[in-house]
Structures are given as structure tokens and as C-alpha cells.
Amino acid sequence: MLQHIIFWLTQKRWLLFALAVGAVLLLLPVPSSMESMQGETMTDPIKAYRTMIIVIMAIILIIFEPVPLPAVALMMLFLQVILGIDDPNGVAKSFMNDAVFFIMGSLMMAVAIVSQGLDSRLALGIIRFTGNKTWRIAFGFVGISAFLSSFIGEHTVTAMMMPVGLTLIYNTSTDRDATKNLAALILFSIAYGSAMGSIGTPSGGGRNVIMIGYWQEFGLADISYLGWMRYTYPMLLVEIPIAVAILWFTFRPKQKVLDSAVRKLKVQVARRGAMTGQNILAIIVFLIVFLGWVFLSKKMGLGIIALIGVFLYLVLGLIRWSDLNRNTNWGVILLFGAAISIGLQMKETGAALWFANSAIDIMKNLSEDISILRWLIAVLLTGVLTNLLSNSATVAVIGPIVLNMGGDPIVMGFSTAIASAFAYLTVVASPTCMIIHSSGLVQRSDFIKAGWKMFIMSIVILFIMSKFWADS
Amino acid sequence: MKFLIAVGSKEYSESTLRVGMQIAKSFQAAVTIVYVGPKISDFSLPHVRLAQERMEEWDFDRPGVEVLEWAFNFLAKNDYITSTTIESGFPKNTLVQTDGNRCDVYLQGTISTDVNLILRNGDIISELRDEVARGGFDVTIIGGSQKRRMAHDMIQYIDSSILIVNKYNPDKTYGLLLPVDDSRKTPQAVKYGVRVAQAFGIKVDLLTVSKTNKFGKGYRNAAKRAAKMMRRMGIEYENHFKHGDPAVVIRETAGNDHIIVMGTSTKNPIAKFFMGSKPLQVMESNPCPILIVK
Missing domain, CATH: 3.40.50.620 (HUPs)
Structure with a gap:
């Protein structure tokens, strides 16, 4: 019995640590810098301080995962009531909004789309587009992954593209040593292409919708679907060739031409048969949803339109509820709802403003130019956290802080939402990284090897783009 | 099993x-x-x-x-x-x-x-x-x-x-080192040791280690019972009585050509967590295969 308790304690050490940190912070007095803000910008410093305590505890628990993530979500919700930050109905209202509907709808649509088996069509598309040369194939994987993920979300695209990539790798050789670099090139082209692409439109990722939600909630901006694309697509188009070059020169595969592998892939795709009526219907439903996002999102919200899409997939028999239920990440939906709820509390209580001011105070030695300084804090904070937490959770928590830093809320908001896609450095950074790692063909060290270059490149391009946005 | x-x-x-x-x-x-x-x-x-x-x-x-x-x-x-x-x-x-x-x-x-x-x-x-x-x-x-x-x-x-x-070489001839003492896990370790010795057809070195020069009755009886078991099962064996720090003596006796079979520690789990145990020390310091019997 004692041994079981010791084992439990060692497994849950980060939970105990988070609880201890929470308890100690709760016993300490409210920071004087927070007290001094009491007035117009901060109504109740105690509530603001307690909100920050919940955020700190949640970050520890999300990074180290000593308990299931849905448990962290539940903790973030009930602590708001227990610590007197809000009443139960207030917490419930902040928990569910259009961004959570969108995350729920897009995750469910992803399951419906992936289960259609459209990957073989994608395979043919890529080969037609690229031919046999390896660098062109890598370009095709990055380009098509980026394009698709900008509309349907990164993890959906990675899940569909991975079998195509693996087929090419194994068709080249089953000897892992011989195809080590080729495997890394192709799989990272898929994962990083998908991650980059997710900035392209609001529907590319839940975090984009969360940012749009914050802009609306705080009365800072009202961005349409196409309006978003005008800001982000130029950056995406610039990033694609640079990313291909980075991946090519990092992994330099021995195989410069994949002649026989491509031929075999064509045969394999041909064997899988032509597109079925069900496949076509699935694409039509997605196109309807897409048109809804473009033309109706201002009136109806992106989330409600995504839910209509799921409804259509279900009533048309394109996916069974049991499959949808099994493969949808309900825990993540709970977590994002809770993260948005705490994000709204940070804004409401003034904790976000306090954190924004404190961060600028601490880092003011780095640069005289306050606009560069706050941009740098926003991007680095988001970029680092997105590699440790989830990118949507990062935007949910960081969003209100960044939008309280001052400066142009459009530039700051876009920079944060885009920086949250820079999840290149670790396996746990995003589901796309975890999916390619789960193939067993890329190592943890490969993520750092290519990731730091992608990270720096993305920050530099984002900086240049944000200058354009500020001037326009 | x-x-x-x-x-x-x-x-x-x-x-x-x-x-x-x-x-x-x-x-x-x-x-x-x-x-x-x-x-x-x-x-x-x-x-x-x-x-x-x-x-x-x-x-x-x-x-x-x-x-x-x-x-x-x-x-x-x-x-x-x-x-x-x-x-x-x-x-x-x-x-x-x-x-x-x-x-x-x-x-x-x-x-x-x-x-x-x-x-x-x-x-x-x-x-x-x-x-x-x-x-x-x-x-x-x-x-x-x-x-x-x-x-x-x-x-x-x-x-x-x-x-x-640990570092097992199939081309090398191993012996079996069986540390015995008066703990309640020793009889079980002896039973396992017999099977392992039979599996590999190897000689058993029965080792009794005392921290002092004296070997108490419990230690001597444990060695006696183990030896009796070996005789009964027809396994070639040798009895060794040594004194010193058990983990050090076991490491020196085992060298790199023994499979070690020993009983688990009977210390309470909290003491084991903070202070470790004899089997843990032996495992950490020996380059041989080791079977810890619970």
C-alpha cells in the first residue's frame, strides 16, 4: 500500500508542485504593483492576483501533464468560483462562445474529412504538380500542406498527408539508414508546411478564431474571413520557398530523384480506385462551409457555420457518430473553453494589463523603442509558450495580455496569432509534430535541428510583415 | 509462471x-x-x-x-x-x-x-x-x-x-552468484537461483556477507539451507563467507562473469525511497545480469 502511495506521489510530483505554488502564492500578499493599479484599470487587485495564480498553476500542469488535460480545464473553471473571482453563471458564460464552437466544429469536421480517405487523391495531385525530383516533391509537400491547412486546420492535413509521405519513403527503400534524411525532409515538409499554413485564414486554427473573438469582445477590431487572408497570405507565400530551402539544406537527402518510388506510388494509388460519390459529397459540404465562412461569418460566426458543416456530414451519412465521438478530442475542447474563460477573466480583472505593464518594465532595457519592445515581448512570449503548451491555449492566455500592451491592436493581435504557429522546436509543440514523430522515422533532436532555423526565419518575416501592417 | x-x-x-x-x-x-x-x-x-x-x-x-x-x-x-x-x-x-x-x-x-x-x-x-x-x-x-x-x-x-x-555475452561462461542472508526473501531467491542455474547449466557461488567478522546463527542457517537445496537438486556449488560492505563484496565476487540472483530488500518503502537498498546498490554497481526476487 505504502509503495503504491509513493509511486503515486512520484508520478504526480508536478501536480503537488503546482498545488504548492498555488497555496504559497495565495498566502503571499497581493504584489504592490498590482495594488497601485487599483482604480480605473483594476477594480479588484485580489481577483486579478488570484486569476494569475490559476494561470500559473495551469501552465505548470499543461507543460508537465501530471494529470489528464481535461482535469486541468475543470480546475481552471472551479477555482474561479472557489477563489471568488466570478460567480458560477459568469464562469459558465465565459466558458462557451463562438471560438469554442469553432474549435469543436473544426475538430469534428477534421475527423469527417480524414476518414474519407482523400489522401490518395492528394498523392496524385502532389506528383502531378511536382514530378520526380526530390526537392520539387518537398516543395509540393510544403506548398500543398500549407495551402490545405490554411483552410481545414493543420492536424487534419498532416494526418492525410503522412501516409502519402511514408509511401514515398518506403518505396524508395525499406532500409531506414538509407532513407533517414529523406524521411526527415518529407515528414518535416508535411508538418512544418501544415503549421505555417494554419495562419492563412481564420479557419486554419482555433487560435485565429480566438484572436478574432478577443478583438470583438474588447471592441478593438472586426476582421472578416477575407480580411484576415489579406494580412496573412502574403507572409505564408514568402515563407514557403524559404522553408523548403531550410529543410533541404538541413537534411540533404542522398536521393535527388525519386523515380521508381513515384512510379510505385502511382500504381498504389491506381489500385485504390477512383473517387467515390461519398468523397465528392464530402468535398462539396466542405466547400459550402468554406463559402459560409467567407460570406456569412460576420453575421453567423465561424463556429456556428462549422457546426452546420458537422450537422451536414452527420445527416448525409458521411461519418458515423460513433467514429466522430471516438476520434474527437473532447478534452482539448474543454481545455480551450477553460483557457478562453480565464483569458477573459484576466482582461476583466485587470491582471492582463498588470502583466503587460510588468513585462514591458522588466524588458525596457532591451530597446528604447516601445513599439518594438512590446512586439518583441508578444512574439517571444507566444513563440516560447506555443512550443511548451498548445498554440490555441497560448493565444487564449496571452491574447488579452498582448492586446493590453498598447500599440496597434491589429498588429499586436496578428503577430500573436501568427507567432503561435511557430511550434517547430519540440515534439509536444503541436499535434502535427507529434503525428510525424509517431511514425518512428524522425527523432526528437531533428525537431531542434530544423526547428530553430524555421523559428528565426518566421520571426524575421513576421517582423517585416508587421512593419508593413503598421504603415498601411 | x-x-x-x-x-x-x-x-x-x-x-x-x-x-x-x-x-x-x-x-x-x-x-x-x-x-x-x-x-x-x-x-x-x-x-x-x-x-x-x-x-x-x-x-x-x-x-x-x-x-x-x-x-x-x-x-x-x-x-x-x-x-x-x-x-x-x-x-x-x-x-x-x-x-x-x-x-x-x-x-x-x-x-x-x-x-x-x-x-x-x-x-x-x-x-x-x-x-x-x-x-x-x-x-x-x-x-x-x-x-x-x-x-x-x-x-x-x-x-x-x-x-x-546487463551486458550479457552468450559466448562467455558465467557462474551464478547467490547472496544469502537471514532475510525472509532468501528462500525464494534460492529457489529461483536453482532454476536459473539449471537453465544455463552453471555452477552456483553461495555468498554470505557479514558486516563484521562474526556470522550469526541466522546467516549460517541460511547458507546451510541453500547448500542443502543445491545438493538435493544436483547443482555444483561452493560456499563463500566474506565480511565487509555487502554491496562492495558482492560486486567484487561477481566480477563480470556471474549472473546474480538475490532477494529484494524487505526495508519499508519510505526507507527504500530515501536511502536505497542493497539490491539497488548491487544493481547500480555491477556489470552483470541480475535477478531481484520479490
Whole structure:
């Protein structure tokens, strides 16, 4: 019995640590810098301080995962009531909004789309587009992954593209040593292409919708679907060739031409048969949803339109509820709802403003130019956290802080939402990284090897783009 | 008896399988081979599962299946198990999910009643602990190439005897070192030692270590009983009485040409957690295969 308790304690050490940190912070007095803000910008410093305590505890628990993530979500919700930050109905209202509907709808649509088996069509598309040369194939994987993920979300695209990539790798050789670099090139082209692409439109990722939600909630901006694309697509188009070059020169595969592998892939795709009526219907439903996002999102919200899409997939028999239920990440939906709820509390209580001011105070030695300084804090904070937490959770928590830093809320908001896609450095950074790692063909060290270059490149391009946005 | 053998990779698992199967045969034990893949974060689990379903659709095996397939073929090739190829077998390597992180693995067109294959994902200690509790295994076997901390945690937390196959060379002749004392785990360790000695056909060195020059009645009786057991089973043995720090004496006596079999510590778990134990010290300081009997 004692041994079981010791084992439990060692497994849950980060939970105990988070609880201890929470308890100690709760016993300490409210920071004087927070007290001094009491007035117009901060109504109740105690509530603001307690909100920050919940955020700190949640970050520890999300990074180290000593308990299931849905448990962290539940903790973030009930602590708001227990610590007197809000009443139960207030917490419930902040928990569910259009961004959570969108995350729920897009995750469910992803399951419906992936289960259609459209990957073989994608395979043919890529080969037609690229031919046999390896660098062109890598370009095709990055380009098509980026394009698709900008509309349907990164993890959906990675899940569909991975079998195509693996087929090419194994068709080249089953000897892992011989195809080590080729495997890394192709799989990272898929994962990083998908991650980059997710900035392209609001529907590319839940975090984009969360940012749009914050802009609306705080009365800072009202961005349409196409309006978003005008800001982000130029950056995406610039990033694609640079990313291909980075991946090519990092992994330099021995195989410069994949002649026989491509031929075999064509045969394999041909064997899988032509597109079925069900496949076509699935694409039509997605196109309807897409048109809804473009033309109706201002009136109806992106989330409600995504839910209509799921409804259509279900009533048309394109996916069974049991499959949808099994493969949808309900825990993540709970977590994002809770993260948005705490994000709204940070804004409401003034904790976000306090954190924004404190961060600028601490880092003011780095640069005289306050606009560069706050941009740098926003991007680095988001970029680092997105590699440790989830990118949507990062935007949910960081969003209100960044939008309280001052400066142009459009530039700051876009920079944060885009920086949250820079999840290149670790396996746990995003589901796309975890999916390619789960193939067993890329190592943890490969993520750092290519990731730091992608990270720096993305920050530099984002900086240049944000200058354009500020001037326009 | 039920044995669980954990394999990590083709490079390091050959001797683990060899030693594990040889000992399992002497116990006439049912053997299960488990591969534990990396933990998949909660954020990514359903997405990864979705991608894996697509991979299976394209006839790709999940990572880890190739290691289990290699282990199965290695055992069949070396006559540790009998494998039968049948036409009505599974048309491809098939995984049957039996739990969130656990799958039974059935290889394409092949059956064997001698061994089960299990694929798991997650923290290795938690997964092995769970597998041992679920299957009621008597002995868990891991390779010595695994991280030191892992072997340490296995001894602490897994409810079965543990065999750690450190640097085993099949071409070398080993002896069996059996430390005995008056603890209540010694009789069980002696029984296991007999089986291991029979499995390898090797001589047993019975070692009694006292911290002082004097050997108490309990120590002498334990050595006497162990010797009697060896005689009865027809095993060649030699009795050694030495004094000094037990962990140091055992390391010096074992050298690098013994398989060590010893009882687990009977200290309370809190003391073991903070102060360690004799088997842990022996495991950490010896380059030999070591079986810690619980």
C-alpha cells in the first residue's frame, strides 16, 4: 500500500508542485504593483492576483501533464468560483462562445474529412504538380500542406498527408539508414508546411478564431474571413520557398530523384480506385462551409457555420457518430473553453494589463523603442509558450495580455496569432509534430535541428510583415 | 509462471530475449513480449490515432510493431518458440486495442501459442507496472541498455521479480552468484537461483556477507539451507563467507562473469525511497545480469 502511495506521489510530483505554488502564492500578499493599479484599470487587485495564480498553476500542469488535460480545464473553471473571482453563471458564460464552437466544429469536421480517405487523391495531385525530383516533391509537400491547412486546420492535413509521405519513403527503400534524411525532409515538409499554413485564414486554427473573438469582445477590431487572408497570405507565400530551402539544406537527402518510388506510388494509388460519390459529397459540404465562412461569418460566426458543416456530414451519412465521438478530442475542447474563460477573466480583472505593464518594465532595457519592445515581448512570449503548451491555449492566455500592451491592436493581435504557429522546436509543440514523430522515422533532436532555423526565419518575416501592417 | 520481457530496439534486445527465454523455459513459463513506445501528449492523442488509422489503411505498421515482429522471428529462428504459418491467419499485422494505450499484436499469417505480443505507449514504468498488474506476471525482464533510473524505478515500483540483463555475452561462461542472508526473501531467491542455474547449466557461488567478522546463527542457517537445496537438486556449488560492505563484496565476487540472483530488500518503502537498498546498490554497481526476487 505504502509503495503504491509513493509511486503515486512520484508520478504526480508536478501536480503537488503546482498545488504548492498555488497555496504559497495565495498566502503571499497581493504584489504592490498590482495594488497601485487599483482604480480605473483594476477594480479588484485580489481577483486579478488570484486569476494569475490559476494561470500559473495551469501552465505548470499543461507543460508537465501530471494529470489528464481535461482535469486541468475543470480546475481552471472551479477555482474561479472557489477563489471568488466570478460567480458560477459568469464562469459558465465565459466558458462557451463562438471560438469554442469553432474549435469543436473544426475538430469534428477534421475527423469527417480524414476518414474519407482523400489522401490518395492528394498523392496524385502532389506528383502531378511536382514530378520526380526530390526537392520539387518537398516543395509540393510544403506548398500543398500549407495551402490545405490554411483552410481545414493543420492536424487534419498532416494526418492525410503522412501516409502519402511514408509511401514515398518506403518505396524508395525499406532500409531506414538509407532513407533517414529523406524521411526527415518529407515528414518535416508535411508538418512544418501544415503549421505555417494554419495562419492563412481564420479557419486554419482555433487560435485565429480566438484572436478574432478577443478583438470583438474588447471592441478593438472586426476582421472578416477575407480580411484576415489579406494580412496573412502574403507572409505564408514568402515563407514557403524559404522553408523548403531550410529543410533541404538541413537534411540533404542522398536521393535527388525519386523515380521508381513515384512510379510505385502511382500504381498504389491506381489500385485504390477512383473517387467515390461519398468523397465528392464530402468535398462539396466542405466547400459550402468554406463559402459560409467567407460570406456569412460576420453575421453567423465561424463556429456556428462549422457546426452546420458537422450537422451536414452527420445527416448525409458521411461519418458515423460513433467514429466522430471516438476520434474527437473532447478534452482539448474543454481545455480551450477553460483557457478562453480565464483569458477573459484576466482582461476583466485587470491582471492582463498588470502583466503587460510588468513585462514591458522588466524588458525596457532591451530597446528604447516601445513599439518594438512590446512586439518583441508578444512574439517571444507566444513563440516560447506555443512550443511548451498548445498554440490555441497560448493565444487564449496571452491574447488579452498582448492586446493590453498598447500599440496597434491589429498588429499586436496578428503577430500573436501568427507567432503561435511557430511550434517547430519540440515534439509536444503541436499535434502535427507529434503525428510525424509517431511514425518512428524522425527523432526528437531533428525537431531542434530544423526547428530553430524555421523559428528565426518566421520571426524575421513576421517582423517585416508587421512593419508593413503598421504603415498601411 | 508468467514472464514479461520488455524490448526496446533490435540493437539492444537480443541478449534480453536470449537470457529471458532461457530462464522462462526452465520455469516452463508463459512469455509475453511488450514494446513501450513514447508517450503521446493528451493534446495530440486523437489526432495521432487518426493519422495511425490512415497509416494502417495504407498497410503501414505502427512504430514498435516492427520491433515485436523482429523479436518474434528471432525467437522462432533460435527455436525458443514454435511458429506456425497458416493461410487463415491475419492478412496483415493486426492490432487489437484492449485499452487506451495498449494493443494486442497479431502478426501476418503467423501463430504461436508460446508467446504474446503487446504494444503500449506511455511512460515506461507506468505501462510496465500496469501490464504486470493486469497480467499477473511473476518476472519482468528488461535490457541493461535502458536508463539506470528506469531499472531503479522498476525495482522500486513493479510488483514482480525483476531481471535486468546487463551486458550479457552468450559466448562467455558465467557462474551464478547467490547472496544469502537471514532475510525472509532468501528462500525464494534460492529457489529461483536453482532454476536459473539449471537453465544455463552453471555452477552456483553461495555468498554470505557479514558486516563484521562474526556470522550469526541466522546467516549460517541460511547458507546451510541453500547448500542443502543445491545438493538435493544436483547443482555444483561452493560456499563463500566474506565480511565487509555487502554491496562492495558482492560486486567484487561477481566480477563480470556471474549472473546474480538475490532477494529484494524487505526495508519499508519510505526507507527504500530515501536511502536505497542493497539490491539497488548491487544493481547500480555491477556489470552483470541480475535477478531481484520479490
